[in-house]
Amino acid sequence: MLDATMTTTTSNPNAALDAVIEAAKKHSAVPLWPVLGTLSTPEPRPKAVPHIWPFAVMRPFCEAAAKLVGTEFAERRVFSLINPALGDPYTTDTLYAGLQTILPGEVARAHRHTIFALRFIIEGDRAYTAVEGEKVMMQRGDLVLTPQDEWHDHGNEGDKIMIWMDGLDHPIWRAVPLVFTEHYGNKQFPSEVTTKPSVRKYPWDEMQAKLDAPSGPTAEVPYVHRGTGGEIGATIGASAIRINAGAETPALRETSSSIINVYQGSGTALIGGETLRFTQGDVIAVPAWKQVRFRADTGGTTYLFRMHDRPLVRALNAYRADAGAVGA
Numbered sequence: 655m656l657d658a659t660m661t662t663t664t665s666n667p668n669a670a671l672d673a674v675i676e677a678a679k680k681h682s683a684v685p686l687w688p689v690l691g692t693l694s695t696p697e698p699r700p701k702a703v704p705h706i707w708p709f710a711v712m713r714p715f716c717e718a719a720a721k722l723v724g725t726e727f728a729e730r731r732v733f734s735l736i737n738p739a740l741g742d743p744y745t746t747d748t749l750y751a752g753l754q755t756i757l758p759g760e761v762a763r764a765h766r767h768t769i770f771a772l773r774f775i776i777e778g779d780r781a782y783t784a785v786e787g788e789k790v791m792m793q794r795g796d797l798v799l800t801p802q803d804e805w806h807d808h809g810n811e812g813d814k815i816m817i818w819m820d821g822l823d824h825p826i827w828r829a830v831p832l833v834f835t836e837h838y839g840n841k842q843f844p845s846e847v848t849t850k851p852s853v854r855k856y857p858w859d860e861m862q863a864k865l866d867a868p869s870g871p872t873a874e875v876p877y878v879h880r881g882t883g884g885e886i887g888a889t890i891g892a893s894a895i896r897i898n899a900g901a902e903t904p905a906l907r908e909t910s911s912s913i914i915n916v917y918q919g920s921g922t923a924l925i926g927g928e929t930l931r932f933t934q935g936d937v938i939a940v941p942a943w944k945q946v947r948f949r950a951d952t953g954g955t956t957y958l959f960r961m962h963d964r965p966l967v968r969a970l971n972a973y974r975a976d977a978g979a980v981g982a
């Protein structure tokens with residue numbers, strides 16, 4: 655409680671204010687006025703920095719870990735890709751990506767959670783993600799969704815190592831700590847292969863046909879959820895990008911952040927004044943509010959997979975974008 659004598663016993667107003675602040679702190683209250691400018695800024699200030707995880711660097715780690723730890727110990731054998739300016743689990747300020755490895759014959763046990771997840775397959779075939787009873791076979795370039803609260807386990811029925819990029823909205827649940835996770839009683843949730851088009855699987859061939867249909871040096875096509883006709887998730891959306899040899903995507907600065915996986919080709923990502931060289935399999939973190947352009951090398955067509963948090967940012971009424979050069 656504020657002692658009435660506090661304001662009267664000193665003639666120094668600063669000292670008097672300090673005394674008030676100190677007294678308020680004991681009651682779990684602090685002054686807003688010194689920090690308001692850091693909370694409410696003129697422009698977005700994401701902490702993430704542009705970063706690339708070359709697949710050539712990461713693959714040996716995935717392979718080595720697969721030899722050293724089994725899926726019975728590592729429920730998910732994943733290297734989380736951590737933005738150098740942030741900590742685990744932040745790949746950007748709002749999105750997470752990891753590289754998950756499954757060896758032939760292995761199973762990553764069934765669980766379900768309120769966290770949304772997707773997989774973009776980098777290498778391998780004849781592995782599956784079983785989602786809520788549906789056994790979704792995966793091959794390179796496929797996008798597979800494990801929607802919120804759906805049982806999922808992964809397995810590899812082939813004879814080769816399988817590596818994919820996981821994309822999750824983990825970071826959001828740090829700000830909103832309302833996660834429920836359940837472990838299934840058995841290793842695997844009973845599942846069957848379906849032959850009809852799945853709302854949980856978006857094969858690469860289908861996407862590439864859409865990317866190649868329009869003429870022009872570049873094209874970007876969103877993944878549209880087969881069931882809802884909208885974004886693939888409540889927080890996360892995705893698209894794929896075609897860039898013809900030697901071409902460059904239009905410059906874009908937006909309040910949403912992205913994580914790229916290079917499906918095919920090589921080139922340069924120009925992100926907020928930084929230049930990152932990329933090639934097949936690489937993962938790139940694109941922070942929000944940095945101008946980004948992707949330039950393809952002259953060798954052949956480059957294709958990129960992009961996951962982004964536009965659905966989340968739009969739900970917050972915070973989506974803004976500048977097309978064209980705005981300065982790095």
Ligand code: GTQ
Binds near residue numbers: 753754806822
């Ligand atoms: O495959 O369910 O990278 O639960 C992190 C958490 C993957 C998964 C991750 C997970 C998963």
